[in-house]
Structures are given as C-alpha cells and as structure tokens.
Amino acid sequence: MKVRMRLPLRLFVSHAAVAVVGAVVAFLTVRLLAPSLFDQRMGMLDEDHGMGMAATMTRVHAAFLTSLDTALLVGVGASVAAAGIVAAAVTRRLLRPLDAVRSATRRIAAGNYQSHVALPSEPELAALATDVNTLARALADTETRRSRLLGEAAHEMRTPLTALDGYVEGLIDGVFTASPDTLASLSEELRRLHRLADDLSSVSRAEEQRLDLHLVDADLADIARRAAVRLSSQFEDAHVALVTDTDRVVPVHADPDRITQVLTNLLGNALLATPAGGTVTITAHDVGGRGEVVVTDTGAGLAEQDIERVFERFYRVPGRPRRSAGSGVGLTIARGIARGHGGDVTASSPGRGKGACFALVLPPRPSGPPRA
Structure with missing residues (x-):
C-alpha cells in the first residue's frame, strides 16, 4: 500500500x-x-x-x-x-x-447542523468554509422538513385512525351493528389512509426526483383540453363555469399521464376555491418556446404570504374551510412532477377574495425527429 x-x-x-x-x-x-x-x-x-x-x-x-x-x-x-x-x-x-x-x-x-465555520482571510479557504456552512444549513433545513413531515403525517393519520378506533369499539360494545352503512364508513376511512400513504410515497419520489416519467412528444394544449373535459361534469354540478382556450398546438416532450395529473390537481383546486357562479379558465399557449398552461379562477384567492406556502406538504390556507378529502399534498406532487420534467408550477394572486392563477411551464420539445 x-x-x-x-x-x-x-x-x-x-x-x-x-x-x-x-x-x-x-x-x-x-x-x-x-x-x-x-x-x-x-x-x-x-x-x-x-x-x-x-x-x-x-x-x-x-x-x-x-x-x-x-x-x-x-x-x-x-x-x-x-x-x-x-x-x-x-x-x-x-x-x-x-x-x-x-x-x-x-x-x-454527528447531527449538529448548527455548526458554523468562521471565514478565514484566504479567499480559497473562505470559499471552502462557506460551502461547509451552506451544507450545514441545507442539512438543517432537510432535517427540519423531515421532522415536520413526520408530525404532519401523524396528524393527518390521526383523524381516520380515531374514526376507525371509534367504529371498532362501537362494534365491540354493541353500540353499532355490522350494517352496510357502518362497514361502508369503515371502508371510507381505510381508503383515506390508503390514499394518504400513496400521496406520501408520491411526495417522496417527487422531492427526490425519482418519478417514473415516460416522455413522448405531445401537444400540451391537447392534454389540457382532455383534462378539462374529464372534469367538466364536476364543474357543472358545482355551478362553476369552465372556460377553455386550448385551440393552438403547444409541442412539448413530456409524460402525458403525469401532466394530466398536474392539470387535474390545478383544476380541482380551482373548483374547490371558486363559489357557485364563478369562473375557472384554462389556457394553453407557447411562451418563448416553452409550453405553458395557466389555470385562473375567480375564487378565494391567496394572501401574499401564502403564495409559496401552498406548495408545502399539508399546508392549509388559514381561514379557508376544508372542502376536500384530499391529503393536502397535491400541489407538492404537482410541482415535483413539473420540476422532474425540467419545468415548474407557480402561483400568483392579487389578494384574498380576488382569485388566483396557477401556471404549469414545461421546456420546449427538443429539435430532431419525434421520440418516444
């Protein structure tokens, strides 16, 4: 040696x-x-x-x-x-x-992420010390998010588990009978737990860039149009107008199923945030060679401090009633899918009560022959 x-x-x-x-x-x-x-x-x-x-x-x-x-x-x-x-x-x-x-x-x-290295006078060594301090801050942030995720997941699981525990104790004590309605309630809580587990797995894969993407040459406007058609009945039942502007061709290289998942989430959130008589608009166009789909609603809107926080796991906008049985990680997954494609999902709003706008941006289709 x-x-x-x-x-x-x-x-x-x-x-x-x-x-x-x-x-x-x-x-x-x-x-x-x-x-x-x-x-x-x-x-x-x-x-x-x-x-x-x-x-x-x-x-x-x-x-x-x-x-x-x-x-x-x-x-x-x-x-x-x-x-x-x-x-x-x-x-x-x-x-x-x-x-x-x-x-x-x-x-x-050893886990002490608050450690800090004083910057020496030599530029090269100062750069090294700066990188170590940056690494410590990044690890501290990761550990904080991991701890928060565990607490949030436990909080989200507590409600269905409490319901299941109550039903089971009621069946044991004879308070409830094993009727179809009781069993259906048990099944609903179990499905909710299963959905939460699936969402947590998706969040993990999205944040670690381990999503399974099957990229093909596709038309982003056509994907947006199909997603709007799929949800049109829900908009009709809620008496919310759904306006589509997806006539132009927007070529992208993407996974159509994953992009449909993103757009379904954005449209579903817009529907939940918009009261009866409101309007949700979905527009697809090409911006500087990049494909973009914009979902705009006339609903509850977002405060400035909530615009980025809505993409955090399990974040709930203060003061907004919970109208969905979702786990609260849909936007987190949507952004992870978009970034896995090399794009992003962004939000904007003029303020609470003034509607909101969510935009999905994807990179342009590479030049050359069609790829699958």
Whole structure:
C-alpha cells in the first residue's frame, strides 16, 4: 500500500524544498562567478604592478576561495533555517482553518447542523468554509422538513385512525351493528389512509426526483383540453363555469399521464376555491418556446404570504374551510412532477377574495425527429 505524507508535512517539505533550491542556486551562482570575476580583477592589478606579485596573488586567491566557501555555507545554512521557521509558521496558519473545517464536518456528521465555520482571510479557504456552512444549513433545513413531515403525517393519520378506533369499539360494545352503512364508513376511512400513504410515497419520489416519467412528444394544449373535459361534469354540478382556450398546438416532450395529473390537481383546486357562479379558465399557449398552461379562477384567492406556502406538504390556507378529502399534498406532487420534467408550477394572486392563477411551464420539445 502506498504511504502518503500528511498534509502538514507536505506543506512544510514543499516550502523547505523551495528554500533549499533557492539556496543551492545562489551558492552555485556565487561559487562559479566569484572566482572568475576575482581572477579577472586581480589580473588587471598584476599587469599594473609586475610579475613580483604573482605568488602573493596565488595565496590571496586561495584565501579568498576559502573565505567565500565558508561564508556561502554559513549563509545557505542560515537561509534554510530561516526558511524552515517561516515554512512552519505558514503551514500552521494555513492548516488552522482546515482543522476548523474538519471539526465542523465531524460535528455535522454527528447531527449538529448548527455548526458554523468562521471565514478565514484566504479567499480559497473562505470559499471552502462557506460551502461547509451552506451544507450545514441545507442539512438543517432537510432535517427540519423531515421532522415536520413526520408530525404532519401523524396528524393527518390521526383523524381516520380515531374514526376507525371509534367504529371498532362501537362494534365491540354493541353500540353499532355490522350494517352496510357502518362497514361502508369503515371502508371510507381505510381508503383515506390508503390514499394518504400513496400521496406520501408520491411526495417522496417527487422531492427526490425519482418519478417514473415516460416522455413522448405531445401537444400540451391537447392534454389540457382532455383534462378539462374529464372534469367538466364536476364543474357543472358545482355551478362553476369552465372556460377553455386550448385551440393552438403547444409541442412539448413530456409524460402525458403525469401532466394530466398536474392539470387535474390545478383544476380541482380551482373548483374547490371558486363559489357557485364563478369562473375557472384554462389556457394553453407557447411562451418563448416553452409550453405553458395557466389555470385562473375567480375564487378565494391567496394572501401574499401564502403564495409559496401552498406548495408545502399539508399546508392549509388559514381561514379557508376544508372542502376536500384530499391529503393536502397535491400541489407538492404537482410541482415535483413539473420540476422532474425540467419545468415548474407557480402561483400568483392579487389578494384574498380576488382569485388566483396557477401556471404549469414545461421546456420546449427538443429539435430532431419525434421520440418516444
């Protein structure tokens, strides 16, 4: 197995190697140039004073080289020692924020998502610390949403379970008889639990981008038109007008069944929010190459703080009566399906009592031959 040096030692060795290379280069440069320059200078003096100085110059030359070598060795040793001290200090300074990041990651791995790393002065290390802090915040948000989901799921399950418990105790005590009506009520509560389990599974797959999408080239306007026709009888029974504007062709590459699920949810929510005598309009068109279906109603509307929150799991708009047996995750699933296609579902409203508008946007169909 290949053994690697630890990062502190590697940093120290790298700094020391630079210092040693610089010292060796300085030593060789001075050692090679100084004698020739000295000889050249002494030769000029020898010409001026005659041949009698030759022996003296030889001794001076030898003494000079000895002194030069000694001075160079001392200088190189001092420079390497100084470089080692500086390298150790720099290495320690660089490793301090890395040690802080390592400590923070260990705390995050242990579940302490509130850990925070102070930003060092070095830009690169500051970027690393920022990423770790961002990761901690994201994990904290995920943990908060997970805890909230468990609480909300438990709350949603409590009502049908309480009803089932009451019916069963009533049957045991003889308060209820096993009549078709009683059994039908039990069956309805069981179906509600089953529907909640299916919705929770769909929410999980949608948020984790694990939806099974069967993408084909399709006409978004035709999908919207079919969804409106399927729900038209419900609108008639509620005395709410359903207006469709889906005559143009809007080519997209999508899963028709999943998109129908999204539009059915948007139309169903619009119907529930709109009183008798109101109007729901569904429009399909092409916007900058992207397919868009807009569902607009004249119903209860949304306050500004509720526009994004309606996409949260189990969120109920305050003050609005519950008119549906749904689990409250339909819009969460709808947005997950849209984002799984590379699009989105957005909401807007001028205010409570002024209606709302939900838009499904899908990316354009890729160029090339039709695909299935």
